Amino acid sequence: xxxxxxxxxxxxxxxxxxxxxxxxxxxxxxxxxxxxxxxxxxxxxxxxxxxxxxxxxxxxxxxxxxxxxxxxxxxxxxxxxxxxxxxxxxxxxxxxxxxxxxxxxxxxxxxxxxxxxxxxxxxxxxxxxxxxxxxxxxxxxxxxxxxxxxxxxxxxxxxxxxxxxxxxxxxxxxxxxxxxxxxxxxxxxxxxxxxxxxxxxxxxxxxxxxxxxxxxxxxxxxxxxxxxxxxxxxxxxxxxxxxxxx
Amino acid sequence: xxxxxxxxxxxxxxxxxxxxxxxxxxxxxxxxxxxxxxxxxxxxxxxxxxxxxxxxxxxxxxxxxxxxxxxxxxxxxxxxxx
Numbered sequence: 001x002x003x004x005x006x007x008x009x010x011x012x013x014x015x016x017x018x019x020x021x022x023x024x025x026x027x028x029x030x031x032x033x034x035x036x037x038x039x040x041x042x043x044x045x046x047x048x049x050x051x052x053x054x055x056x057x058x059x060x061x062x063x064x065x066x067x068x069x070x071x072x073x074x075x076x077x078x079x080x081x082x083x084x085x086x087x088x089x090x091x092x093x094x095x096x097x098x099x100x101x102x103x104x105x106x107x108x109x110x111x112x113x114x115x116x117x118x119x120x121x122x123x124x125x126x127x128x129x130x131x132x133x134x135x136x137x138x139x140x141x142x143x144x145x146x147x148x149x150x151x152x153x154x155x156x157x158x159x160x161x162x163x164x165x166x167x168x169x170x171x172x173x174x175x176x177x178x179x180x181x182x183x184x185x186x187x188x189x190x191x192x193x194x195x196x197x198x199x200x201x202x203x204x205x206x207x208x209x210x211x212x213x214x215x216x217x218x219x220x221x222x223x224x225x226x227x228x229x230x231x232x233x234x235x236x237x238x239x240x241x242x243x244x245x246x
Numbered sequence: 247x248x249x250x251x252x253x254x255x256x257x258x259x260x261x262x263x264x265x266x267x268x269x270x271x272x273x274x275x276x277x278x279x280x281x282x283x284x285x286x287x288x289x290x291x292x293x294x295x296x297x298x299x300x301x302x303x304x305x306x307x308x309x310x311x312x313x314x315x316x317x318x319x320x321x322x323x324x325x326x327x328x
Contacts, residue, residue, distance in 0.1 A: 053293075131296060132292075132293065132296050135297055136293070139297075139300035139301055140300050143300065143304050143308070146308075226305065229309070230309070233309055233316075236312070237312040237315040
C-alpha cells in the first residue's frame, strides 16, 4: 500500500467517523437538563437494588463486566511495569542514606498520613453509599502511605511496605472479583449478575447485594496496584542511585 | 461557574502544553488535575472528580517526577565527570 492510498484510507475513515460523531451529537439530550433517558433508567435500576450511589450501581452491577475489563487492564499494566522496571544484571542496588527532613515537613506529613489513609479507607467502604468507591479510595489510601517517604525517609517506607505482599494482594483482589462473578454464574445463572445476595436495607453499608463485595475487591486491587507501581518507580529513582531526598 | 471552571481548565491545559521543562510540566499537570476536579464537581460528577483528584493531581505528576529523576540522573553524572 503506497502513501497516497494510505492517506485516502485515513481521510475516508476520518470523514466517516466525523460524520457519525456529528450525527450522534445532534441527537444528544440538551446540556444541563434534569431528564436523561439513560440516567433515569440507571437511577431506577440502582434504587430497585437498594444501592444508594447510582455510579457504584452502574460500575459494579449494571456494567460489572466493564469494571472487570478495567481492573484487568490495571493488573496487566502493573505486571508489565514490574517486568520492565526489574533490576537488570548491570544495575546495582545502592542503599539510600537516611535523609534529614525539615521538622515542619515531617510533622505535617506524619499528621496528615493517618487522616489521608483513613479517608481512603472510608471512601472505599462507603463506595456504594456516597461518591467515591474502590478506585478513588484505593488511590487515596495508597498515595497516603507514601507521605511516609516525605515525612521520614525511604528506608522507613520500605520497612512498612513489603512489596511482595502487595503484589500478592493485587492478584488476590482480581481473583476475588472473578470468583464473585463465578459465584453469581453458579448461584444466579449469569456472570456477575447481582441477584445472589440479599439487597439489604437501603443506605446501609451492607446494602446492594454484590456491589460492596466487588467494590472492596476493586479497592484492594487499586490500592495494591498503586503501591506496587510507586514502589517500582521509587526503586528505579532512589535505590539504584546514591543520593537521597526529594 | 461552569464557564469560569472551563476557562481555568483551558488556561491550565494551554500552560501545560507551552511549558517545556518536564518537571514544570508535572507541576502544571497537578494544577490542571485539581482544576479539572473542580470542573467535574461543578458539573455534578463528584465520582469522576474524586478519581481526577486522586489520579490526575497526585499520582500522575508523582510518577512523572520519579521518571524524570531517573532519566536525568546519568546525564548529571556525565556532567560531574567533565
